[in-house]
Amino acid sequence: MREIRLFELDREQTVVWQGPAAEPPQSLQVLQGLLWLTVEGEPTDHWLRAGESFEIRGGQRVWLGTWQEGARMRVSQPAKTLSTSGGGSVLGTGLRLVWRHLAVRLASTAGPGRRGVGAQAE
Structure with a gap:
């Protein structure tokens, strides 16, 4: 069974995402819009468009943001x-x-x- 959550970020909105270290990785997939993603400790940022995904490891701190338009995304955990x-x-x-x-x-x-x-x- 998997838990799947849907999120929407308004234009020019930024949030911090950090799950407990003991959690399994989570898959973040952009459904609509353009999402800016930066991972604490990594030197480069990521720009994800609709259909693109990023794996967030347990305990990893990630900043998610949008630019001129909002973004919709799905976050899911692997099947248990x-x-x-x-x-x-x-x-x-x-x-x-x-x-x-x-x-x-x-x-x-x-x-x-x-x-x-x-x-x-x-």
Whole structure:
């Protein structure tokens, strides 16, 4: 599963972007306009047009700005592995909880003398 966020910068607007150091890289893609990007500690700036991308590493401080027009961009994180076994992702935990809830409902609707899914032996 990926998180995708959309942002718009107004003309001549500049913002600072910095994610936690422990985060995986994020992909920034310009959807519309012209985006100026400079990375702390790098000697050159980047100019990105619609369709062009830049990878922002975790903990990296980046300045984003526009010139005479605004810009729209998409920032996404790489797909995370889905897990349904011990200690997995939030999604995996959610799936286990849904399954448990379903098992309890089936057991309670099985009626007297019948065993449904999740019923325990006596």
